[in-house]
Amino acid sequence: MSILVPAALAFSVIIPIILCLYFMRPRRQERVVGSTLLWQQAMQDLQASRPWQRLRITPLLLLQLLAAIIIILVLVRPAIFMSSPVSGNSILVLQASASMQATDVSPSRFENAKNTIADFIGALGPNDHLSLITMARTPQVLIVDSQDKGQLQNALQRAKVTNQDADLEQALSLANSLAQSQANAQIVVIGDGHVINTSQTIVTQYPVRYMAVGTDAPNVAFMALSSRSIQGQLIAFAQITNYSHQTRAVPVELYADDRLFGVKTVTLAAGASGSVQWSPLAQATSVLHAHIVTQNAMTIDHDAWAIVGSSIHGRVLLVTKGNTYLETALSLQTNVTLFETTPDKYSNNGNTYDLTIFDGYAPPTLPTSNLLFFNPPNHTYPFATSGALTAVTHINAGNDSLNLLKDVDLSSIHTLRASHQLKPAVWEQPIITSPEAPLLIAGENNNQRVAAFGFDLHETNLPLESSFPILMLNMMNWFLPAPVAGNGQVSAGTAVKVDTWPGSDQVTITGPDQQTTTVGPPFPVTPYAQTNSIGLYHVTQRVHGRILNGAFTVNLFDPIQSRLAPATALPIVNSTNIVDNNNTISHQLREIWPWIAAIFLLVLCIEWWFFTLSYKAQGAPGQQHSGKNRQSPGGATRRGATPRNALLTALQDRLEEGLALARKRTLKIQKRLRGKRRRLPKGERHANI
Amino acid sequence: MQEAGKGRFPLGADVLQRLDNIALLTRRPMATGRPGRRRSPLAGSSMEFADFRRYAPGDDFRRIDWRAFARLERLFLRVFEAEENITVTILIDCSDSMYYGDPVKAELAIATAAALGYIALKCEDSVILGALTDRLVTYRRANSGTNAIWSLGEFLTHLPRSGTTDLNRALYDTGKVVTSPGLTIILSDFLAPGGYQTGVRAVRQLRQEVALLQILSPDEIDPQIQGDWRLRDSESTSTVDVSSSSHILHAYRERLAEFTEGLASFAHAHSGIYTLISSDTDIIDVVQRMLRQIELVK
Numbered sequence: 007m008s009i010l011v012p013a014a015l016a017f018s019v020i021i022p023i024i025l026c027l028y029f030m031r032p033r034r035q036e037r038v039v040g041s042t043l044l045w046q047q048a049m050q051d052l053q054a055s056r057p058w059q060r061l062r063i064t065p066l067l068l069l070q071l072l073a074a075i076i077i078i079l080v081l082v083r084p085a086i087f088m089s090s091p092v093s094g095n096s097i098l099v100l101q102a103s104a105s106m107q108a109t110d111v112s113p114s115r116f117e118n119a120k121n122t123i124a125d126f127i128g129a130l131g132p133n134d135h136l137s138l139i140t141m142a143r144t145p146q147v148l149i150v151d152s153q154d155k156g157q158l159q160n161a162l163q164r165a166k167v168t169n170q171d172a173d174l175e176q177a178l179s180l181a182n183s184l185a186q187s188q189a190n191a192q193i194v195v196i197g198d199g200h201v202i203n204t205s206q207t208i209v210t211q212y213p214v215r216y217m218a219v220g221t222d223a224p225n226v227a228f229m230a231l232s233s234r235s236i237q238g239q240l241i242a243f244a245q246i247t248n249y250s251h252q253t254r255a256v257p258v259e260l261y262a263d264d265r266l267f268g269v270k271t272v273t274l275a276a277g278a279s280g281s282v283q284w285s286p287l288a289q290a291t292s293v294l295h296a297h298i299v300t301q302n303a304m305t306i307d308h309d310a311w312a313i314v315g316s317s318i319h320g321r322v323l324l325v326t327k328g329n330t331y332l333e334t335a336l337s338l339q340t341n342v343t344l345f346e347t348t349p350d351k352y353s354n355n356g357n358t359y360d361l362t363i364f365d366g367y368a369p370p371t372l373p374t375s376n377l378l379f380f381n382p383p384n385h386t387y388p389f390a391t392s393g394a395l396t397a398v399t400h401i402n403a404g405n406d407s408l409n410l411l412k413d414v415d416l417s418s419i420h421t422l423r424a425s426h427q428l429k430p431a432v433w434e435q436p437i438i439t440s441p442e443a444p445l446l447i448a449g450e451n452n453n454q455r456v457a458a459f460g461f462d463l464h465e466t467n468l469p470l471e472s473s474f475p476i477l478m479l480n481m482m483n484w485f486l487p488a489p490v491a492g493n494g495q496v497s498a499g500t501a502v503k504v505d506t507w508p509g510s511d512q513v514t515i516t517g518p519d520q521q522t523t524t525v526g527p528p529f530p531v532t533p534y535a536q537t538n539s540i541g542l543y544h545v546t547q548r549v550h551g552r553i554l555n556g557a558f559t560v561n562l563f564d565p566i567q568s569r570l571a572p573a574t575a576l577p578i579v580n581s582t583n584i585v586d587n588n589n590t591i592s593h594q595l596r597e598i599w600p601w602i603a604a605i606f607l608l609v610l611c612i613e614w615w616f617f618t619l620s621y622k623a624q625g626a627p628g629q630q631h632s633g634k635n636r637q638s639p640g641g642a643t644r645r646g647a648t649p650r651n652a653l654l655t656a657l658q659d660r661l662e663e664g665l666a667l668a669r670k671r672t673l674k675i676q677k678r679l680r681g682k683r684r685r686l687p688k689g690e691r692h693a694n695i
Numbered sequence: 696m697q698e699a700g701k702g703r704f705p706l707g708a709d710v711l712q713r714l715d716n717i718a719l720l721t722r723r724p725m726a727t728g729r730p731g732r733r734r735s736p737l738a739g740s741s742m743e744f745a746d747f748r749r750y751a752p753g754d755d756f757r758r759i760d761w762r763a764f765a766r767l768e769r770l771f772l773r774v775f776e777a778e779e780n781i782t783v784t785i786l787i788d789c790s791d792s793m794y795y796g797d798p799v800k801a802e803l804a805i806a807t808a809a810a811l812g813y814i815a816l817k818c819e820d821s822v823i824l825g826a827l828t829d830r831l832v833t834y835r836r837a838n839s840g841t842n843a844i845w846s847l848g849e850f851l852t853h854l855p856r857s858g859t860t861d862l863n864r865a866l867y868d869t870g871k872v873v874t875s876p877g878l879t880i881i882l883s884d885f886l887a888p889g890g891y892q893t894g895v896r897a898v899r900q901l902r903q904e905v906a907l908l909q910i911l912s913p914d915e916i917d918p919q920i921q922g923d924w925r926l927r928d929s930e931s932t933s934t935v936d937v938s939s940s941s942h943i944l945h946a947y948r949e950r951l952a953e954f955t956e957g958l959a960s961f962a963h964a965h966s967g968i969y970t971l972i973s974s975d976t977d978i979i980d981v982v983q984r985m986l987r988q989i990e991l992v993k
Contacts, residue, residue, distance in 0.1 A: 041886035041915075
């Protein structure tokens with residue numbers, strides 16, 4: 007314990023003052039008695055004529071001395087070292103990633119960390135300030151620079167764990183910005199250290215301390231779930247990783263469209279990954295759900311969802327005199343339901359198709375749905391003017407802001423004899439160009455997407471190259487986009503911007519918790535950020551009065567979060583670890599005067615009680631003999647004293663008797679010592695006789 | 696019992712009824728010359744045979760034992776015991792100190808005096824009641840007569856109350872009124888600064904047996920004092936500062952015990968009897984138990 011104001015010890019002079027008051031003779035109340043003869047005789051040896059009297063140890067004296075000592079203790083401001091790492095200006099970063107849901111520490115890592123922070127809040131000193139931040143994919147400030155323990159506890163209760171990963175860099179950036187307004191700030195990160203970008207070391211301006219939560223608990227987790235059609239059979243694949251130190255047999259269930267398809271057990275060595283596959287699945291299967299039937303500390307990664315093929319299908323009409331390349335390419339597209347007709351049989355029956363492809367033909371009246379032209383005849387169309395054929399010398403990529411040429415190798419096209427001279431409308435962009443004329447134009451106008459190839463596919467080697475199916479895939483994804491690009495899987499917490507079809511006037515998303523959110527209108531749609539739950543999300547679009555149902559999935563395919571062993575250190579330059587060892591926990595000075603003041607208050611209450619007792623006894627002396635059950639020396643009936651006074655007297659008597667006994671014993675010992683000193687040797691005593 | 700125009704008696708009829716069978720005792724017979732019920736050291740004419748003695752001229756022929764003359768041919772007289780009464784002197788301390796305490800000591804002193812006076816009159820003894828302060832203030836003599844009991848009652852209800860205590864002088868004054876041997880009962884707290892020994896010896900010289908009945912209040916016997924007090928004497932201006940503690944109370948009790956033991960041994964040395972009575976004791980309890988224990992009554 008340390009003393010912050012040693013000079014206050016000078017107040018100790020109050021103790022002799024209190025003793026002095028007790029030495030002085032008190033002012034007395036007068037009382038008439040029959041005779042003072044016996045009192046005078048009794049007081050002869052006890053009474054002194056000096057103004058001082060013998061000190062009588064009374065409970066009141068002891069209480070007053072105790073109170074004085076406590077006051078002095080408060081004034082010297084004693085302080086003790088506390089093992090709380092939070093003092094001064096601290097910013098607590100609470101990790102709220104998916105791995106914090108693990109229950110290897112009771113009740114969970116997140117709740118355990120919250121309890122630790124609650125303890126820190128409880129131990130806050132009067133000059134301590136605290137800020138709270140949760141660290142997930144996006145850091146969130148709970149409270150800034152507060153001393154109010156109630157507000158801090160309320161803010162802490164608001165913290166929720168997520169299924170996301172943890173971005174330490176962003177959290178530290180936020181913490182640094184908060185710390186800039188505070189002097190001598192420190193940052194404390196509480197979590198298991200499973201953060202992204204651990205390979206990069208972060209440099210911070212303020213010291214960062216890391217308190218690890220959790221144990222190296224075993225876990226198995228999905229790392230992937232997908233489906234593929236091979237040789238006409240639909241096969242489901244799941245990749246599972248064993249994050250434990252021993253070989254484990256993991257039973258895995260697969261549900262196809264919410265029906266149990268099968269259970270397979272995969273045996274995985276320690277730290278190894280393995281895959282399991284199911285086949286053949288029904289061709290009409292749209293959603294796969296896999297579940298690991300094993301109890302582990304973390305269960306959020308024991309489920310995985312996947313969408314088979316494309317979640318949304320469009321009706322496509324191919325108007326051609328015959329084009330094997332196109333037919334083949336379109337039939338391979340998972341999001342296309344292909345219809346085919348010839349130009350002479352074609353009739354514009356309204357907007358029954360989502361996309362109409364005209365190959366070497368253009369009807370007099372164009373449909374209002376999406377259009378794709380190959381080798382449009384010479385004519386002026388709303389989207390472009392198709393001119394005469396012209397030779398093409400060189401092929402270049404144009405302004406591909408629509409990502410139609412993604413993974414397409416244009417250098418492989420080396421045979422292209424001629425192309426119509428396309429003069430695109432202002433809203434059309436040239437995707438593939440040549441010095442002579444644009445070869446591919448694409449654009450959107452009035453909720454209608456239109457693209458046109460200026461050449462005949464038969465006049466080029468493009469359909470024979472691997473770039474062609476990729477180009478067609480990109481184009482079909484542009485015409486008939488899935489809600490989420492790619493395989494329809496996103497990570498938890500990712501803001502999803504749904505790709506809508508042209509003409510959509512309402513877009514809603516229904517999450518696994520069956521809560522429906524309207525993301526459009528307005529268009530373009532607002533990003534959907536409520537993707538914290540793992541599972542299947544349904545996207546519903548209303549396009550020209552027709553309802554289109556799509557979907558995307560949110561999975562935790564994150565080895566960083568599924569490996570439960572807490573990180574030993576954070577990738578920070580100034581980081582130190584906080585462990586239970588006293589050497590590493592910084593000890594903070596905490597003043598304890600409030601507790602001493604509370605004891606002082608208690609002492610005052612007891613003193614007041616004693617004073618009340620003695621005051622009552624003094625104030626009503628006649629009542630001392632008003633009882634009726636006292637025994638006279640002769641055995642007759644007498645009146646008695648009140649029990650309260652008897653208690654006080656008994657207490658004081660016992661105290662004084664104890665002191666008298668101690669005094670007697672001391673005198674006895676002193677006498678004995680003196681006697682031993684004076685006792686002469688035997689021979690000497692004899693000689694004196 | 697009470698008649699119109701005569702004073703009140705300090706004790707009620709029920710108390711007096713319980714005192715009817717009680718008699719005062721003396722340690723040795725006394726010769727007063729007044730016939731009564733009490734055995735006398737002198738020979739007399741009662742029915743109780745005492746002794747034989749040789750005939751002397753002038754003796755009453757009727758007491759000659761003729762059977763003894765027939766056997767021994769000598770004249771012997773049969774001697775019988777005499778029965779006389781005595782004078783019971785009851786002295787009450789009426790100083791201010793007797794009027795303090797809870798209950799006040801004077802109340803029990805008056806009741807005890809009334810009871811003893813009543814018992815004495817029932818035994819056909821003469822009674823002298825005296826009031827003591829720093830002298831013998833007043834007294835009343837009552838012989839066996841119809842109005843004697845009312846005379847005592849009237850005296851006791853109008854006892855004077857004043858002044859300080861001087862037992863020695865007051866007891867010395869009793870020689871003026873006590874002329875024959877008898878029993879003197881002193882009712883006091885005996886807390887007189889000048890002591891009581893000289894006075895009691897003076898009473899003894901009057902051929903009196905003495906009975907010292909010390910009456911103290913309960914808070915004098917076992918004081919229950921809390922806190923700091925200045926105790927003022929009721930008869931003087933002297934004060935004592937007392938702070939409640941076990942030491943002081945212990946010293947007081949030791950002093951009281953020493954005082955009462957001194958009083959008891961003094962009474963014993965002068966053929967007297969002594970007892971300490973608490974003022975909150977019932978009068979029946981005092982007479983029938985406490986005075987019987989010290990053989991003042993039977």
